[in-house]
Amino acid sequence: MLTTTVCVALSAAGLAIAILTAYRRRYLRATRIAAFALIPVGLAMAGLATLGGRIGRAVGDWAADLVFRPTVWAGFAVLALSVVLFTMTRLVGRRTRTSREAPAAESRPAVAPTASAPSLGPGRKREEPKRKAGKSDGLEDFEDIEAILKKHGI
16 A cells, blocks of 8 residues: 555656646657656556565565575585586586497598599599680680780880
8 A cells, every 4th residue: 555655656746746847838858757657557557566575575585595595505505516417417418429430430540641632422423624726735815815915016
């Protein structure tokens, strides 16, 4: 009951400020103030104000228990032990998995030692680069450069 009274008083004060702001012909600002002023009474009517009080009391009780009860500290110690055990099993699981995979990877060579070109798979042949007809040597680029230089008189 007291919570509802306080919320209604807050809303009434906010609406009074909104009316004074509207009197000064600042309607947009007055509308915003009225919107904020209606929040406390809406929370009280929906029951959320008392719910917030209950949550606040529960958090306060828990914090007091945290400070004054050793069983709460023991609970945190048990949680910490659980996290440590979980991370240790993950690390040991990774280590045993990599130690089992390592000999298998070492038994087969990654690259054939006598290979001179990369393997293209069975049945595929390497394509030769295409050459222009009549040019057997690789001087076609130089001939183009020579033609450009002659054009500019160099």
